[in-house]
Amino acid sequence: FNDGGVFMTVNFIDQEAGSEFLEDLLEQAMLLYTTVQGTCPGNRDFGITPLATDVPMPVAEQTLTLDIYSKTETYLPMLQVESVEFSVEDEVLVPHVLLSLNEDYFEDDEEDEDDE
Numbered sequence: 370f371n372d373g374g375v376f377m378t379v380n381f382i383d384q385e386a387g388s389e390f391l392e393d394l395l396e397q398a399m400l401l402y403t404t405v406q407g408t409c410p411g412n413r414d415f416g417i418t419p420l421a422t423d424v425p426m427p428v429a430e431q432t433l434t435l436d437i438y439s440k441t442e443t444y445l446p447m448l449q450v451e452s453v454e455f456s457v458e459d460e461v462l463v464p465h466v467l468l469s470l471n472e473d474y475f476e477d478d479e480e481d482e483d484d485e
Contacts, residue, residue, distance in 0.1 A: 376463040377402055381470075382451050394448060398468060401444055402437060415444065421462075429462055430455050437466060447474045 379398050381391055404416030418436045421429040434453045441450050449471040456463045 376458060376461050377466070378463070379466045379468065382467050394445070394468075397445060398441070398448060398466070401440055402464070402466065406436075416440070426457075426462060433462075433464055437464065441468075447471055
């Protein structure tokens with residue numbers, strides 16, 4: 370994914386491609402991961418920290434990884450981050466995020482429906 374200089378890949382593990390539901394979740398994840406924290410009116414915490422710029426690559430990788438896990442848990446609890454790996458392309462650090470559906474999230478929904 371390249372959106373005006375933002376390089377990133379986000380994929381699902383072991384999920385059928387083409388599902389409208391999964392495509393929507395991927396779009397939400399991309400929005401979260403490509404938004405710079407502090408730029409979203411009404412929710413300044415939404416997005417990924419800009420503190421990973423102008424620091425050594427190992428620090429940037431660690432900062433981005435922690436932020437991706439944390440923000441996914443907060444804003445997309447129906448998803449679970451399986452892994453975050455990095456590559457360097459044209460001197461740009463490129464995160465590769467692998468997601469899965471958070472089965473606990475969907476089980477909690479089913480239990481709530483059973484309680485009614």
